[in-house]
Amino acid sequence: MTETLPLTGERTAPGIWHENYWFARHDAAYRWITAKLPIDPTGRVLDAGCGEGYGAEQLRLAGADSVTGLDYEHTTLRHVRRVYPQLSVVRGNLVQTAFATGTFDLVTSLQTIEHLWEQPRFVTECARIIKPTGTLVLSTPNRLTFPSGNWYHTRELTAAEFAELLEPHFDITQALGLRHGRRLTEWEAQYGSCVDGQLAAEHDAWDASLAELVTSTTHEDFEIRPGDLDESLDLILVARPKDARSVR
Numbered sequence: 001m002t003e004t005l006p007l008t009g010e011r012t013a014p015g016i017w018h019e020n021y022w023f024a025r026h027d028a029a030y031r032w033i034t035a036k037l038p039i040d041p042t043g044r045v046l047d048a049g050c051g052e053g054y055g056a057e058q059l060r061l062a063g064a065d066s067v068t069g070l071d072y073e074h075t076t077l078r079h080v081r082r083v084y085p086q087l088s089v090v091r092g093n094l095v096q097t098a099f100a101t102g103t104f105d106l107v108t109s110l111q112t113i114e115h116l117w118e119q120p121r122f123v124t125e126c127a128r129i130i131k132p133t134g135t136l137v138l139s140t141p142n143r144l145t146f147p148s149g150n151w152y153h154t155r156e157l158t159a160a161e162f163a164e165l166l167e168p169h170f171d172i173t174q175a176l177g178l179r180h181g182r183r184l185t186e187w188e189a190q191y192g193s194c195v196d197g198q199l200a201a202e203h204d205a206w207d208a209s210l211a212e213l214v215t216s217t218t219h220e221d222f223e224i225r226p227g228d229l230d231e232s233l234d235l236i237l238v239a240r241p242k243d244a245r246s247v248r
Helices: 017-036 054-061 074-083 119-129 159-166 182-191 194-200 208-216
Strands: 044-048 066-071 088-091 104-110 130-141 170-180 222-225 234-241
Touching: 017 054, 017 104, 017 170, 017 194, 017 208, 017 222, 017 234, 044 054, 054 066, 054 104, 066 074, 074 088, 104 119, 119 130, 119 159, 130 159, 159 170, 159 234, 170 182, 182 194, 182 208, 194 208
Parallel strands: 044 066, 044 104, 066 088, 104 130
Antiparallel strands: 130 234, 170 222, 170 234
16 A cells, blocks of 8 residues: 545545544455355456445455455546546446446455445445345444544444345345454443443543554454344345346
8 A cells, every 4th residue: 555545524535543443444344255255257347435445455355356446436437447447436326336237256245335325325326236046235334333523424224224125125134233252341341331431522622541452453453243233333144136027
């Protein structure tokens, strides 16, 4: 990495020490995908709402020859083209893309749907552009545990609401929750919520323990597993399209 995007609160990025907890939390979901789901080297992958591009690059490094990053913001996409030149980059609206029906074998969209005004329309578009045998992976913050007040989020979701969005077009094969692993849990038992601590003050006012924790956090500090989704931090759904005849 030779550059990173400036922080606006809309998306996270690697290489910023005081953003490292949030980056690692997002990175954990991409790493779960590459570790647990088959990546067909001959298939086509779309990362919808690719942001800074690190997730799409993870998918490419896992063996996917064709990975497309889709986003709407010009500055972000210029950054992706410079930093991850082996990715294909497309500017477009997530609820009305220019892709042909049945284009992609794998569609991922992590921490994106909560930013969209037309969430059902986005799911319908995913159903249109994915192959009948393809896989969809979506993640979103859990409304029951996520701190309120992010004005970039148009609608945050519970696990039940998230599943309800997908059910008209997809069969959910895995419903998972991201949680703090042992190290973060033990720190919080002593000091309190690390999320609340980060939000309570500007990073230059954090105490040494919190600053060290944030700086040292990696994807390995999070667990992704089923069960007790209402208690999880982020929600992850893996799904396959229903009968191809239902896709319009």
